[in-house]
Amino acid sequence: MSETILQVEGLSKHFGGIVANQDITFSVEEGEIISIIGPNGAGKSTLFKMICGVRPKGSTRKPDSGTVHFHGQNITMLPAHKICHLGLALVFQETEPLRAMTAIENVAVGSLVRHDSYHEALERGGHILERVGLSHRRDSTATDLTLAELKRLEIGRALATEPSLLMLDETMAGLTLNEMQEALDLVRRINREGITTILIEHVLEAVMAVSQRIIVLDQGRKIADEIPAAVVKDPTVVKAYLGGEINNA
Amino acid sequence: MVEDILRNLGRLGWPWRIAVLLLVAGMVLFYFTGSPYYQSLFLAIAMYVVLCSSWNIISGITGYVSFGHVAFWGLGAYITAVLIVKLSFSWPLALLSSGLLTGVFAALISYPILKLSEVYFAISMLALAETVKILVAYFRGLTGGGGGIYLPPLIRPGLAFLLMTILALIVVLMTYVLQDTKFFKSLLAINNNELAAGSLGIDTTRRKTQAFILSAVFPAMAGGIYILNVAFIDPKTAFDIGMTLNTIMMTVFGGLGTVLGPVIGPVVFMLLSETLWARFPFIHKAILGAIIVLLVIFLPRGILTSLLRGVERLRSRMRRAT
Amino acid sequence: MGDFLSILISGLIMGSIYALLAGGLTLIWGVMRIVNLAHGEFLMLGCFATYYLFGALGGIPLLAIPLLAPVFFLLGAVLYIVVVRKIVNAPELMSMLLTFGVSIFIINISVLVWSGEMRIVEYLTGSFEIGNVLISKPRIVAGAVAVSISLGMYLFLQKTKIGTAIRAVSYDKEIAEQCGINTNLIYMLVFGIGTVLGASAGSLASTIFAFNPLIGQQFILKAFAVTVLGGMGNFLGALIGALIIGVVEQVFAYVLDAQISAAVAFVVIIATLLVRPHGIMGER
Numbered sequence: 001m002s003e004t005i006l007q008v009e010g011l012s013k014h015f016g017g018i019v020a021n022q023d024i025t026f027s028v029e030e031g032e033i034i035s036i037i038g039p040n041g042a043g044k045s046t047l048f049k050m051i052c053g054v055r056p057k058g059s060t061r062k063p064d065s066g067t068v069h070f071h072g073q074n075i076t077m078l079p080a081h082k083i084c085h086l087g088l089a090l091v092f093q094e095t096e097p098l099r100a101m102t103a104i105e106n107v108a109v110g111s112l113v114r115h116d117s118y119h120e121a122l123e124r125g126g127h128i129l130e131r132v133g134l135s136h137r138r139d140s141t142a143t144d145l146t147l148a149e150l151k152r153l154e155i156g157r158a159l160a161t162e163p164s165l166l167m168l169d170e171t172m173a174g175l176t177l178n179e180m181q182e183a184l185d186l187v188r189r190i191n192r193e194g195i196t197t198i199l200i201e202h203v204l205e206a207v208m209a210v211s212q213r214i215i216v217l218d219q220g221r222k223i224a225d226e227i228p229a230a231v232v233k234d235p236t237v238v239k240a241y242l243g244g245e246i247n248n249a
Numbered sequence: 250m251v252e253d254i255l256r257n258l259g260r261l262g263w264p265w266r267i268a269v270l271l272l273v274a275g276m277v278l279f280y281f282t283g284s285p286y287y288q289s290l291f292l293a294i295a296m297y298v299v300l301c302s303s304w305n306i307i308s309g310i311t312g313y314v315s316f317g318h319v320a321f322w323g324l325g326a327y328i329t330a331v332l333i334v335k336l337s338f339s340w341p342l343a344l345l346s347s348g349l350l351t352g353v354f355a356a357l358i359s360y361p362i363l364k365l366s367e368v369y370f371a372i373s374m375l376a377l378a379e380t381v382k383i384l385v386a387y388f389r390g391l392t393g394g395g396g397g398i399y400l401p402p403l404i405r406p407g408l409a410f411l412l413m414t415i416l417a418l419i420v421v422l423m424t425y426v427l428q429d430t431k432f433f434k435s436l437l438a439i440n441n442n443e444l445a446a447g448s449l450g451i452d453t454t455r456r457k458t459q460a461f462i463l464s465a466v467f468p469a470m471a472g473g474i475y476i477l478n479v480a481f482i483d484p485k486t487a488f489d490i491g492m493t494l495n496t497i498m499m500t501v502f503g504g505l506g507t508v509l510g511p512v513i514g515p516v517v518f519m520l521l522s523e524t525l526w527a528r529f530p531f532i533h534k535a536i537l538g539a540i541i542v543l544l545v546i547f548l549p550r551g552i553l554t555s556l557l558r559g560v561e562r563l564r565s566r567m568r569r570a571t
Numbered sequence: 572m573g574d575f576l577s578i579l580i581s582g583l584i585m586g587s588i589y590a591l592l593a594g595g596l597t598l599i600w601g602v603m604r605i606v607n608l609a610h611g612e613f614l615m616l617g618c619f620a621t622y623y624l625f626g627a628l629g630g631i632p633l634l635a636i637p638l639l640a641p642v643f644f645l646l647g648a649v650l651y652i653v654v655v656r657k658i659v660n661a662p663e664l665m666s667m668l669l670t671f672g673v674s675i676f677i678i679n680i681s682v683l684v685w686s687g688e689m690r691i692v693e694y695l696t697g698s699f700e701i702g703n704v705l706i707s708k709p710r711i712v713a714g715a716v717a718v719s720i721s722l723g724m725y726l727f728l729q730k731t732k733i734g735t736a737i738r739a740v741s742y743d744k745e746i747a748e749q750c751g752i753n754t755n756l757i758y759m760l761v762f763g764i765g766t767v768l769g770a771s772a773g774s775l776a777s778t779i780f781a782f783n784p785l786i787g788q789q790f791i792l793k794a795f796a797v798t799v800l801g802g803m804g805n806f807l808g809a810l811i812g813a814l815i816i817g818v819v820e821q822v823f824a825y826v827l828d829a830q831i832s833a834a835v836a837f838v839v840i841i842a843t844l845l846v847r848p849h850g851i852m853g854e855r
Contacts, residue, residue: 031453050447051296054447054448059426079447079452080447081447081448081449081450081451081452081453082452084447084449084450086447089448091446091450092445092448096442096444096445096448097252097441097442097445098437098441098442098445098446099441099442100436100441101437101438105434108434109434109435109437109438109449109451110449110450111448112435112450112451113449113450113451115431116250116431117250117252117253117431118250118253118429118430118431118434119252119253119256119429120433121431134291157449159451161450162352166306257842280615314664314667316667345822361845362841363844365845365848366848367662367663367664368606368663368664368667369848370794370800371606371663371667371843372606372799372840372844373840373841373844375795376792376795376796376836376837376838376840376841377837377841379792379833379834379837380834380837380838380841382832383831383833383834383837387828387831387832439842479642481631494671496677497671498668500581503670530678532683534675534678535675535676535679535680535683536680537675538671538672538673538674538675538676538677538678538679539670539672540672541667541668541669541671541672541675542654542670542672542673542676543670544668545658545665545668545669545672546654546657546658546669550791
């Protein structure tokens with residue numbers, strides 16, 4: 001039936017004396033839409049970056065131990081661009097647009113991983129902009145877009161790489177309630193088209209309605225991995241969020 | 250990517266094709282009839298067009314600004330000379346080999362040096378150029394040391410002029426044809442946001458290395474043509490930081506990252522230089538310095554881009570008015 | 572043994588002058604993110620100012636330093652206000668290009684005014700004897716003064732309120748502003764101080780070397796090597812790095828060739844950036 005698309009096993013990462021991630025293990029089935037949540041400092045972003053192989057200049061985001069398998073292939077030590085080729089696309093927490101390039105150009109660059117012709121990439125880019133509702137901003141420079149538009153652009157750009165798995169790091173951050181709803185609708189649409197989706201958020205409400213399963217991190221460890229209804233009642237989860245942001249207005 | 254290149258070629262409208270043909274015709278005419286003074290002036294201009302266009306690829310388009318560009322030029326000159334003098338190469342072979350070998354050199358150093366972030370890369374390239382200068386002077390047996398190396402006269406100045414302008418034409422055409430291709434768009438992505446580019450499947454290391462090698466091969470051959478023409482070079486001339494700085498300035502002046510910027514920059518500058526300033530060398534350079542300062546403050550995108558934007562803004566204003 | 576000592580002392584003296592120059596450079600970089608390619612010209616101007624003042628000072632060039640300090644501070648402040656201010660915190664390429672333009676301007680005006688001939692400030696002859704090593708007096712004095720100024724500057728940065736404000740801005744501009752620090756003022760201050768440090772290095776260098784308007788170009792790359800080795804923005808790092816480079820240079824000059832020793836600075840830059848890009852004392 002549906003296979004395991006992503007298998008994370010025993011992933012750990014330390015920074016000096018700080019434990020960012022400790023022995024994280026979970027798996028994701030094809031077609032699922034799951035969320036990874038946790039209070040600030042739980043280690044979500046570190047986990048995300050380790051899985052995706054994203055390494056800013058001069059830093060090492062390789063895990064200290066553990067493995068990540070994607071479609072059965074070990075991607076733990078692979079560089080970001082190879083992981084993208086394999087079909088894992090990501091959207092950063094801090095928007096990372098190609099600043100001086102227009103919206104269509106941004107998305108077209110994403111298409112280049114699957115197409116050799118830039119001309120073709122531009123065409124596909126046009127379709128994608130429609131899908132994410134940015135056609136009217138096609139020729140605007142990335143720096144002229146609003147935050148919500150930038151987030152949609154980045155999702156579009158990730159879609160352009162024709163992924164089988166899409167990971168979104170705190171995409172809801174900074175959005176108004178309306179914008180958040182629109183973004184979640186978009187994510188649902190994408191998932192229905194067959195793209196497995198993982199959302200990383202720290203506001204539980206945002207992802208309750210959309211996730212089939214929620215994984216909860218706290219202080220670097222996984223403390224829950226259940227359906228949303230069960231997670232809200234899980235005493236360890238409630239304790240982790242006590243005094244935190246679980247009831248965001 | 251090939252289809253993109255062909256498409257770009259097809260897009261060259263008739264006015265441009267005619268201009269290029271006229272240019273080639275003019276070059277050939279000049280070769281036969283031009284005065285030595287003008288031939289050497291245009292040779293110098295063509296040489297800077299080669300330097301600026303090639304520098305533009307790694308620094309303008311890819312965003313890795315190198316302050317050591319002269320290293321490739323000097324190496325090309327020296328390799329050409331040594332191959333001819335020590336290994337009895339024919340000059341065409343020596344010229345092509347200098348391009349090839351300098352490209353290999355660039356490939357070798359690219360791995361460590363392209364890992365550095367912008368400022369450090371710039372400074373390292375500067376340091377590299379200086380180091381190469383010192384090493385070349387040190388290995389006296391091979392290179393003639395500080396005294397330099399002499400070549401027998403092998404080509405007529407007219408031929409040097411022709412070769413240089415052909416080289417310039419090749420580089421500019423190549424830059425034009427590679428616009429809107431996967432290669433250049435990947436480089437642009439790296440320039441805009443290297444982190445994002447990697448996450449979008451672009452092998453940034455490979456692309457940067459390709460751009461770097463490309464930016465090394467052409468100045469090397471220009472250096473080769475130079476020494477065939479002038480028949481002498483020494484470390485001081487071969488690795489003169491002034492050449493790097495002129496290149497940077499002319500390209501920025503013309504428009505960094507554009508196709509024609511590296512053409513307009515040298516042409517305007519050299520012509521102005523010749524007609525106005527050659528008589529007052531130090532004032533001329535001081536004014537140059539002042540111009541750079543003014544440019545950076547007021548026209549950071551260079552003359553060409555600013556002009557184009559100005560035109561764009563005028564057009565949109567006119568559109569809104571009607 | 573005598574040779575070794577002589578090399579060491581020579582190296583330390585040269586290093587102390589590099590330290591002064593690089594100190595200014597690293598401050599400007601650390602606080603304002605500006606790569607000041609014109610920094611060598613401050614040294615050059617310091618040389619010339621001392622040279623012309625020397626006669627008027629009754630033959631004690633060291634007096635030039637305190638006298639010229641306010642002048643050069645003002646020069647730096649004016650330069651900042653008129654030109655440099657526009658590119659603070661802009662991409663570093665801009666600052667490299669801009670300061671490069673400033674450098675060319677200053678050098679060529681200087682050549683016009685003073686011509687390219689070499690000068691030196693003749694002051695103190697003879698040498699001190701340490702152990703069985705002879706060190707020329709001007710060198711010893713220059714070295715001692717350079718080290719004193721550098722240490723004084725270091726203490727200023729660490730212990731005074733303004734010094735702390737400067738360090739705060741270099742760590743995090745926004746937080747510093749939130750604490751009520753007037754960053755614009757700090758920038759101007761730092762540029763002025765950097766200029767003074769460079770000019771002081773020139774003042775001292777003028778008693779040791781012959782110089783002409785082009786001398787700044789020779790020193791600037793060494794200053795960069797020191798800054799990179801010590802860690803961009805780290806004043807103490809610049810001091811340590813300078814002493815190291817000074818000594819290493821002298822060792823290479825002795826063992827190999829004076830020519831090759833010039834490459835030391837450059838190799839240091841490349842090696843440092845490849846192995847430990849944040850330098851000896853810099854943080855990641």
